[in-house]
Amino acid sequence: SRKEKETRSRPSIIDLPLPPTLPGGDSSPLHLASHQGLSLTLPALKKRPKICCPRYGERKHTKSDWGKRCVDKFDIIGIIGEGTYGQVYKAKDKDTGELVALKKVRLDNEKEGFPITAIREIKILRQLKHCSVVNMKEIVTDKQDALDFKKDKGAFYLVFEYMDHDLMGLLESGMVQFSHEHIRSFMRQLMEGLDYCHKNNFLHRDIKCSNILLNNRGNQKLSSFLMTMSTSLFSTIDSRPYTNKVITLWYRPPELLLGEERYSPAIDVWSCGCILGELFTKKPIFQANQELLQLELISRLCGSPCPAAWPDVIKLPLFNTMKPKKQYRRRLREEFAFLPTSALDLLDQMLTLDPSRRCTSEGALNSDFLCDVDPNNMPPPESVDLDSYLSVESRLTCWRSSWATS
Ligand code: ADP
Ligand code: MG
Numbered sequence: 001s002r003k004e005k006e007t008r009s010r011p012s013i014i015d016l017p018l019p020p021t022l023p024g025g026d027s028s029p030l031h032l033a034s035h036q037g038l039s040l041t042l043p044a045l046k047k048r049p050k051i052c053c054p055r056y057g058e059r060k061h062t063k064s065d066w067g068k069r070c071v072d073k074f075d076i077i078g079i080i081g082e083g084t085y086g087q088v089y090k091a092k093d094k095d096t097g098e099l100v101a102l103k104k105v106r107l108d109n110e111k112e113g114f115p116i117t118a119i120r121e122i123k124i125l126r127q128l129k130h131c132s133v134v135n136m137k138e139i140v141t142d143k144q145d146a147l148d149f150k151k152d153k154g155a156f157y158l159v160f161e162y163m164d165h166d167l168m169g170l171l172e173s174g175m176v177q178f179s180h181e182h183i184r185s186f187m188r189q190l191m192e193g194l195d196y197c198h199k200n201n202f203l204h205r206d207i208k209c210s211n212i213l214l215n216n217r218g219n220q221k222l223s224s225f226l227m228t229m230s231t232s233l234f235s236t237i238d239s240r241p242y243t244n245k246v247i248t249l250w251y252r253p254p255e256l257l258l259g260e261e262r263y264s265p266a267i268d269v270w271s272c273g274c275i276l277g278e279l280f281t282k283k284p285i286f287q288a289n290q291e292l293l294q295l296e297l298i299s300r301l302c303g304s305p306c307p308a309a310w311p312d313v314i315k316l317p318l319f320n321t322m323k324p325k326k327q328y329r330r331r332l333r334e335e336f337a338f339l340p341t342s343a344l345d346l347l348d349q350m351l352t353l354d355p356s357r358r359c360t361s362e363g364a365l366n367s368d369f370l371c372d373v374d375p376n377n378m379p380p381p382e383s384v385d386l387d388s389y390l391s392v393e394s395r396l397t398c399w400r401s402s403w404a405t406s
Contacts, residue, residue, distance in 0.1 A: 132193030273350025303330030
């Protein structure tokens with residue numbers, strides 16, 4: 001057909017000229033990206049990089065290599081969010097009618113070409129496949145013809161399945177009341193997604209409500225893998241420190257605030273503990289605007305970090321400099337006494353100061369609160385709007401900590 005002929009005659013990325021060859025050229029900068037099977041290694045500069053494709057077995061969905069389709073395959077419906085490297089749009093696939101989220105990667109401000117942070121995120125996303133982790137379907141460009149990239153820099157879009165809400169928006173709207181069953185289902189799905197990441201040696205490092213997406217069927221997915229790191233890259237001999245400038249302050253665990261640079265998956269469990277508390281109170285439970293105050297708020301609820309509760313804390317670089325004003329005892333069980341016992345037990349375990357004693361994502365899944373939850377077996381129905389799907393009755397009085405206003 002004519003359409004087919006057109007697509008065949010259009011030059012694709014493969015047809016673009018290669019960069020000039022340097023004498024004795026080595027591809028060192030790109031070796032960085034070669035871990036974990038990402039097809040970006042250039043054994044010699046003359047050789048063309050392999051195009052990064054969908055995961056094995058997923059090709060049938062797109063029938064095309066990533067980056068070959070153009071964004072005008074989609075009708076843009078509107079802007080739904082702001083990401084680190086550009087807007088996020090809601091759009092509809094013109095062929096299938098399917099709703100998607102397009103995350104724009106702008107290239108116009110980039111001196112170095114495709115941003116390395118976006119490459120990292122794509123590399124990680126294509127290794128993740130789980131029903132509680134957002135699925136990247138493909139990558140499209142804003143150019144009909146790859147040769148147009150020579151004229152201006154343009155943009156790429158990461159295409160995701162569309163999710164109706166993010167948890168931050170839902171909680172901030174104040175319109176929804178989560179029932180006990182919904183909280184269990186959301187936490188179950190969150191911990192399943194996280195357990196999957198941890199079992200595959202990924203630390204998410206930015207768990208917070210705006211990175212947890214939900215659809216109107218009650219499915220919840222972990223998203224936003226910009227900060228994610230793979231720990232399998234680092235052998236035990238390798239003692240390079242990890243950066244501790246990760247995780248949005250309100251969800252940051254005490255070991256990071258105290259300068260820990262060899263942290264574990266327990267950092268993500270802490271963030272999820274903060275979210276569990278927040279699902280009940282509908283407000284972030286530790287809202288400080290700087291690091292010392294953040295540790296202070298944590299200490300008031302969880303007790304001051306001390307060797308009795310956390311033997312290794314004295315080894316942390318900032319233990320002596322980040323001293324809270326006074327010694328606090330742990331008051332978590334009193335402050336959250338209004339939670340059902342099984343939820344309170346889990347919150348207590350997830351918000352344990354000592355990361356080595358904090359429960360793991362697997363431990364959380366096996367807890368009394370989560371062990372028998374079946375998210376597929378949630379109350380009602382398909383295609384009912386989440387706002388009416390979540391019960392509006394029995395408004396919990398919002399928990400206010402004695403210090404939130406002080
Ligand atoms: P960044 O990694 O730069 O923080 P995100 O992936 O978190 O970007 O996207 C920013 C916002 O866009 C999210 O908080 C969410 O509101 C919205 N968003 C992202 N992905 C989707 C999606 N698949 N469906 C619906 N909204 C999304
Ligand atoms: Mg985000």
